[in-house]
Amino acid sequence: MFSRRSRQRAMSADRLRAVEACDQLLAQWQMDGRPVPPHATGTIGADGRFRWSTGVVRTEWVEKEPVRVIRLDIAGETDEPLASVELLAGPRRVSP
Numbered sequence: 001m002f003s004r005r006s007r008q009r010a011m012s013a014d015r016l017r018a019v020e021a022c023d024q025l026l027a028q029w030q031m032d033g034r035p036v037p038p039h040a041t042g043t044i045g046a047d048g049r050f051r052w053s054t055g056v057v058r059t060e061w062v063e064k065e066p067v068r069v070i071r072l073d074i075a076g077e078t079d080e081p082l083a084s085v086e087l088l089a090g091p092r093r094v095s096p
Helices: 001-032 060-064
Strands: 040-042 050-057 067-075 079-091
Touching: 001 040, 001 050, 001 079, 050 079, 060 067
Parallel strands: none
Antiparallel strands: 040 050, 050 067, 067 079
16 A cells, blocks of 8 residues: 555656646746747756657647647656646648
């Protein structure tokens, strides 16, 4: 039982740090005046412990609108996201 609680506590702490990393990354992009890149990857954190990636979300609703939804995922030691946020991005080019 103790080990299960320890794992849950560690996972909760990792998720909290991933959310903080996500917030830091978004704040940095905003302070730099850069848009969120639609397809990119990188590392974040002093020790490079977290990896981030972005991708365009495709849904029926989004395809009908002149906007993009970009998803930012923060992962730790595994590829499973610990934190994610979807952002409404500026206009995308719409073909006539």
